[in-house]
Amino acid sequence: xxxxxxxxxxxxxxxxxxxxxxxxxxxxxxxxxxxxxxxxxxxxxxxxxxxxxxxxxxxxxxxxxxxxxxxxxxxxxxxxxxxxxxxxxxx
Numbered sequence: 001x002x003x004x005x006x007x008x009x010x011x012x013x014x015x016x017x018x019x020x021x022x023x024x025x026x027x028x029x030x031x032x033x034x035x036x037x038x039x040x041x042x043x044x045x046x047x048x049x050x051x052x053x054x055x056x057x058x059x060x061x062x063x064x065x066x067x068x069x070x071x072x073x074x075x076x077x078x079x080x081x082x083x084x085x086x087x088x089x090x091x
Contacts, residue, residue, distance in 0.1 A: 011051075011074050012044040015044055019044075019063060029062060035058070
């Protein structure tokens with residue numbers, strides 16, 4: 001029987017987990033995305049708690065992460081994702 005990891009509790013934790021799983025250092029990810037190392041470390045530490053849509057998409061492209069999981073950890077994006085999927089409140 002396969003075991004699954006519990007979901008990360010933060011977006012930054014999810015980014016760090018996926019980055020490590022992909023074998024990338026934070027420095028290499030930053031270079032690949034064309035952002036500073038401090039941007040990556042701030043995202044992973046949670047001090048840049050809500051990346052903008054462009055940065056979110058760049059992270060998704062660089063890490064090939066699961067968008068529903070990622071946006072589910074970011075409240076404003078989670079609500080938007082739910083609306084786009086036809087669920088959640090509309091008010």
